[in-house]
Amino acid sequence: MIHLKVTNLHKQFGGLHVLKGVNFEVNGPELIGLIGPNGAGKTTMTNILDGAIKPTSGTVYLGEERIDQLPPFEVARAGLGRTFQVTRSFRRMTVLENLYVPALAMGHAHGKARLRETAMEVLEFLTIDHLRNEYAQALSGGQQKLLELGRLLMLNPDVIILDEPFAGVHPKLMEVIYAYIRRVNDDGKAIILISHQMDSIFSLSDRLLVLNFGDLIADGPPEDVKNDPAVIEAYLGAEEEETA
Amino acid sequence: MGIIRKGRAMKKKQIPNIAGVVVLAALLLFPLVYGAADYDYMMHIMITAFFYAILAASWSMLSGYAGQFSFGHMGFMAIGAYTTGLLCHYIYLSPEPTGLCAEARVFGQWLVVVNPIGVTSTTLTQDCLRQAMEAWGGSVEVTRMPVPLGILLGTLMGALAGFLVGMLVLRLRAAYLALFTLGFSEILKATISAEIDITRGQAGLELPPLYPEGVTWFGTYFEPTDKLPPYYTMLALLLVCLGILAWLAHSRFGLFVRALREDPDAAAALGVNTTRYKVLVFTITCAMAAAAGAVQGHYVQIITPNMLFLLQMSLVVAMAVIGGIENFVAAAIGAILLQVMLELLRNSFVIGGIEVDMTIWRLVFFGLLLMVTLRFFRNGLIAPIIAYFGRAGVAEETVAKRASTVTGPHGGPHRTEAPD
Numbered sequence: 246m247i248h249l250k251v252t253n254l255h256k257q258f259g260g261l262h263v264l265k266g267v268n269f270e271v272n273g274p275e276l277i278g279l280i281g282p283n284g285a286g287k288t289t290m291t292n293i294l295d296g297a298i299k300p301t302s303g304t305v306y307l308g309e310e311r312i313d314q315l316p317p318f319e320v321a322r323a324g325l326g327r328t329f330q331v332t333r334s335f336r337r338m339t340v341l342e343n344l345y346v347p348a349l350a351m352g353h354a355h356g357k358a359r360l361r362e363t364a365m366e367v368l369e370f371l372t373i374d375h376l377r378n379e380y381a382q383a384l385s386g387g388q389q390k391l392l393e394l395g396r397l398l399m400l401n402p403d404v405i406i407l408d409e410p411f412a413g414v415h416p417k418l419m420e421v422i423y424a425y426i427r428r429v430n431d432d433g434k435a436i437i438l439i440s441h442q443m444d445s446i447f448s449l450s451d452r453l454l455v456l457n458f459g460d461l462i463a464d465g466p467p468e469d470v471k472n473d474p475a476v477i478e479a480y481l482g483a484e485e486e487e488t489a
Numbered sequence: 490m491g492i493i494r495k496g497r498a499m500k501k502k503q504i505p506n507i508a509g510v511v512v513l514a515a516l517l518l519f520p521l522v523y524g525a526a527d528y529d530y531m532m533h534i535m536i537t538a539f540f541y542a543i544l545a546a547s548w549s550m551l552s553g554y555a556g557q558f559s560f561g562h563m564g565f566m567a568i569g570a571y572t573t574g575l576l577c578h579y580i581y582l583s584p585e586p587t588g589l590c591a592e593a594r595v596f597g598q599w600l601v602v603v604n605p606i607g608v609t610s611t612t613l614t615q616d617c618l619r620q621a622m623e624a625w626g627g628s629v630e631v632t633r634m635p636v637p638l639g640i641l642l643g644t645l646m647g648a649l650a651g652f653l654v655g656m657l658v659l660r661l662r663a664a665y666l667a668l669f670t671l672g673f674s675e676i677l678k679a680t681i682s683a684e685i686d687i688t689r690g691q692a693g694l695e696l697p698p699l700y701p702e703g704v705t706w707f708g709t710y711f712e713p714t715d716k717l718p719p720y721y722t723m724l725a726l727l728l729v730c731l732g733i734l735a736w737l738a739h740s741r742f743g744l745f746v747r748a749l750r751e752d753p754d755a756a757a758a759l760g761v762n763t764t765r766y767k768v769l770v771f772t773i774t775c776a777m778a779a780a781a782g783a784v785q786g787h788y789v790q791i792i793t794p795n796m797l798f799l800l801q802m803s804l805v806v807a808m809a810v811i812g813g814i815e816n817f818v819a820a821a822i823g824a825i826l827l828q829v830m831l832e833l834l835r836n837s838f839v840i841g842g843i844e845v846d847m848t849i850w851r852l853v854f855f856g857l858l859l860m861v862t863l864r865f866f867r868n869g870l871i872a873p874i875i876a877y878f879g880r881a882g883v884a885e886e887t888v889a890k891r892a893s894t895v896t897g898p899h900g901g902p903h904r905t906e907a908p909d
Binding site: 295296297316317318321322326327329333334335336337338342345346347349350351374375376378379396400 | 761
């Protein structure tokens with residue numbers, strides 16, 4: 246049973262208090278949307294969850310294991326994977342090689358033939374199997390997003406954080422990403438989806454978290470969150486401000 | 490049509506392998522069939538070329554594959570050379586204690602450390618071992634550190650230094666890493682120059698020849714000064730290094746260090762222990778540089794801090810860049826071709842009554858070649874040729890696959906093209 250527990254998470258960069266005691270849990274294969282205005286602390290929280298930066302205080306547990314002090318590769322091995330807001334494919338490596346990296350790092354590979362077979366299945370699902378021997382730098386921005394998602398399938402973590410998976414993506418490719426998210430979630434993975442595309446996030450998520458200037462101001466079903474006055478204020482500004 | 494295309498691609502892919510076998514056979518036969526008067530000179534050029542090929546190939550793995558742009562590679566080479574040089578210069582085994590030198594009993598023998606007395610170390614009255622030997626009157630025979638052991642220890646010292654520097658530069662990237670490693674190399678040069686008592690500074694440290702007693706191969710005896718044994722020794726070292734690099738490049742190590750080069754944060758997020766592979770690639774490639782330095786030191790029999798001049802490091806970088814920085818075989822070929830070319834271009838000639846002094850102009854041509862390569866051939870001159878054959882059929886395969894529109898498994902788009 247997947248259990249991610251974030252407790253009293255703080256992060257300060259000098260005088261800037263980016264996260265102010267964030268608490269939430271992920272129980273089982275939930276599909277959680279994480280939203281908030283620019284500068285709310287979404288990416289900082291993602292970086293803390295994946296081990297890229299350490300919190301000022303607070304804890305993160307994945308199952309029984311405390312992961313907030315682990316380096317990123319150990320967090321990945323513990324079962325938490327992520328994509329990046331700006332796509333970070335290994336540009337001068339082939340598409341297949343991009344997929345081999347996480348599989349081999351995790352020790353999932355059982356022979357060359359099996360590894361290739363698994364990678365090809367992933368590429369076929371993502372509809373970029375014809376590009377398997379091309380260098381990643383030859384792919385379009387959208388195809389590179391798909392490649393990043395493919396690498397996560399090869400990593401096979403329990404919790405997946407998708408940072409802006411729809412940003413700058415052609416509508417055709419969005420269908421593929423939608424299918425990916427549903428499939429991965431159906432396979433029993435928990436997903437934390439960060440996006441500014443409200444339509445997508447509201448239609449996909451079972452639960453929404455809203456961050457605003459480092460505070461978690463809402464946590465609940467999308468319909469409830471949509472009508473939460475604090476959320477409306479965060480996104481649209483206070484009534485007085487609007488009228489002022 | 491598809492089968493024919495595949496067959497052609499397979500044949501094309503074999504061309505670099507076939508060319509490799511031909512070149513290897515030529516290199517193996519060269520000292521046996523070459524009979525011109527400048528035999529020793531040509532052998533010397535080739536030995537030096539192999540030496541640079543090891544440095545360029547190992548530097549290519551470090552900088553081209555792993556993206557760790559080090560300017561300290563010659564420093565590690567010097568560590569190998571000076572380790573074996575100092576050990577062979579100062580360490581002796583004696584059946585009797587000298588009573589004058591620092592010494593310790595090891596496995597029934599006395600390990601004697603000769604007192605470091607700098608450039609005057611050949612003066613009999615100041616050398617503790619020579620004083621002892623004079624007192625013994627030839628009744629006791631001492632042996633110096635065996636050359637192969639010195640080379641092995643030099644290699645290990647290079648690996649250790651590479652490991653330590655690798656640990657120190659974990660958080661450094663790009664220009665900062667280059668400057669750090671350059672600083673390391675300069676400190677090493679200054680230390681060797683300053684510690685005249687131990688290293689003999691600019692006077693140079695003498696080393697015993699690669700085969701101090703000569704060597705007999707296939708019933709033929711070769712003198713310590715003969716060029717054939719060092720030729721095959723350096724060629725063997727080059728082949729061993731290339732073999733190890735090829736094995737690493739095709740293993741998960743190669744995959745991970747390339748991922749490290751491309752994006753260390755993304756690689757770590759996918760489970761790659763980037764710290765481990767960064768340190769490992771430093772350790773392995775620096776060990777190779779040290780091994781090359783140790784063998785070269787015994788071949789030329791004298792080493793000075795001048796081997797650490799920035800120009801020497803720039804030469805290795807230029808050789809790798811002109812060959813192809815992201816392919817260690819191309820870097821090695823580039824090094825051999827350039828070294829041979831630079832030497833053969835020394836011959837001056839006359840055009841229209843004007844003498845062209847090639848000892849100077851060859852360096853101008855070399856610089857121009859480097860500039861043209863950097864401007865127009867970012868992957869070097871040799872690597873694209875290897876890639877052309879190695880990746881034969883990839884573009885055709887992509888086009889053919891794209892043409893065969895197959896419905897996606899979830900009823901989505903057929904195949905994702907690049908709409909951007």
